[in-house]
Structures are given as C-alpha cells and as structure tokens.
Amino acid sequence: QKEVEQDPGPLSVPEGAIVSLNCTYSNSAFQYFMWYRQYSRKGPELLMYTYSSGNKEDGRFTAQVDKSSKYISLFIRDSQPSDSATYLCAMSNFGNEKLTFGTGTRLTIIP
Amino acid sequence: GAVVSQHPSWVICKSGTSVKIECRSLDFQATTMFWYRQFPKQSLMLMATSNEGSKATYEQGVEKDKFLINHASLTLSTLTVTSAHPEDSSFYICSARRLASTDTQYFGPGTRLTVL
Numbered sequence: 001q002k003e004v005e006q007d008p009g010p011l012s013v014p015e016g017a018i019v020s021l022n023c024t025y026s027n028s029a030f031q032y033f034m035w036y037r038q039y040s041r042k043g044p045e046l047l048m049y050t051y052s053s054g055n056k057e058d059g060r061f062t063a064q065v066d067k068s069s070k071y072i073s074l075f076i077r078d079s080q081p082s083d084s085a086t087y088l089c090a091m092s093n094f095g096n097e098k099l100t101f102g103t104g105t106r107l108t109i110i111p
Numbered sequence: 112g113a114v115v116s117q118h119p120s121w122v123i124c125k126s127g128t129s130v131k132i133e134c135r136s137l138d139f140q141a142t143t144m145f146w147y148r149q150f151p152k153q154s155l156m157l158m159a160t161s162n163e164g165s166k167a168t169y170e171q172g173v174e175k176d177k178f179l180i181n182h183a184s185l186t187l188s189t190l191t192v193t194s195a196h197p198e199d200s201s202f203y204i205c206s207a208r209r210l211a212s213t214d215t216q217y218f219g220p221g222t223r224l225t226v227l
Contacts, residue, residue: 032215034215042220043115097145101154103153106152
C-alpha cells in the first residue's frame with residue numbers, strides 16, 4: 001500500500017462546476033498538507049498549505065484536512081479552463097523536510 | 112515571494128557528455144534544496160536533499176557519482192548529470208525550502224533533459 005493514495009483521473013468537468021480532489025494517506029505522523037498545481041512541462045506551483053486538521057480557504061480554493069480519517073480534499077469553486085492541470089497532494093511529518101506526494105490527478109475543465 | 116528559477120529550461124546533449132542544471136532561489140535564502148525527477152504522467156521522485164555547505168543526501172537507488180550535487184550558497188544548488196545516457200532523459204525539478212522550519216517547498220519550473 002502506498003503512503004499516499006490519489007486517484008489519477010483523468011477528471012473532466014464543465015466550466016463553472018465545483019471540483020473535488022482527494023487524497024488518503026496511511027501515515028498518522030503527517031501533519032503538514034499541501035496541494036500543488038502542475039501545468040504540462042512546468043514545475044509544481046504551491047496552491048494551499050495547511051497544518052493539522054481543519055479548513056483553509058483562498059479565493060476559489062478550499063483545502064480540508066481530516067486527520068481522524070486520514071483524508072484531505074481540495075475544492076475548486078467556479079472552475080475555469082485555466083484550472084486544467086495536474087493536481088498533486090503532498091504531506092510531511094513535523095520536522096521532516098521530505099514531502100510524500102500523491103500520484104497527481106489530471107483535471108480538465110471543459111469550456 | 113518564494114520564486115525559484117532553473118537554468119536551462121531544456122537541454123539536448125549527446126550520450127556520454129555531462130550536463131549541469133542550476134537551481135536558484137531568487138527572493139529568499141534556502142538552507143535546503145531538493146532535486147526531483149519526473150517521468151511522463153508520473154509523480155515526482157525525490158533524488159536527493161541538498162544542504163548549503165554540506166554533502167547531499169541521496170535517496171536509495173540514486174547514484175551519487177552520476178548525479179553530482181553542489182549547494183555552494185544559500186541561493187544556488189547545481190545538479191550535474193555525468194556521462195549522460197538516453198535513460199537519463201527526464202524532467203528534472205528542483206525545490207527550495209526557506210529558513211523557517213515549518214515552511215514548505217517551492218519548486219522551480221523544471222529542466223527537460225534529452226540525451227541522444
């Protein structure tokens with residue numbers, strides 16, 4: 001079993017829809033949770049960074065962490081074609097510099 | 112803030128030659144930089160962790176004599192692929208972590224290496 005599981009997709013939704021992206025993990029020591037967006041042939045771009053359980057909102061993006069279920073989510077409201085990319089979840093232990101990544105979900109927003 | 116650059120953005124070389132890739136943190140100091148490689152439609156694979164002024168720590172299965180890493184300053188790390196072969200063709204991405212201990216990694220735009 002991988003430490004971090006993420007549905008690779010591809011996921012296609014119409015413009016304006018709400019998108020839900022998810023990751024599950026097995027290591028209960030993870031405390032820092034991140035979502036990165038990666039466009040084709042580009043480096044990952046940090047979207048959201050959260051610590052421990054709870055919600056965090058930034059514009060159209062909301063990150064949720066449920067440590068009791070070992071489950072994290074990223075919601076995108078009013079999705080735009082420019083949101084079409086691969087979304088990677090990542091997480092780390094306290095004091096551990098290394099990130100453990102999910103496999104990434106390819107998302108396409110259809111105009 | 113937190114901008115990381117890489118140079119070159121792409122490079123094509125002949126088999127047997129060496130290629131150097133630079134990673135710079137432009138607006139912050141990074142005590143730690145990381146080097147990843149990514150194959151098409153796959154996630155990032157950590158190759159090594161580089162700390163300023165000390166030897167890099169390589170992940171299991173990564174040849175340290177083939178992938179030379181130097182972290183000479185708080186804003187620059189280099190990865191040299193020595194005696195490159197076609198199987199080394201990949202997308203190489205660096206990231207940098209700011210001095211704050213709880214901060215996350217900021218990634219460069221990546222370098223696409225093609226070895227003929």
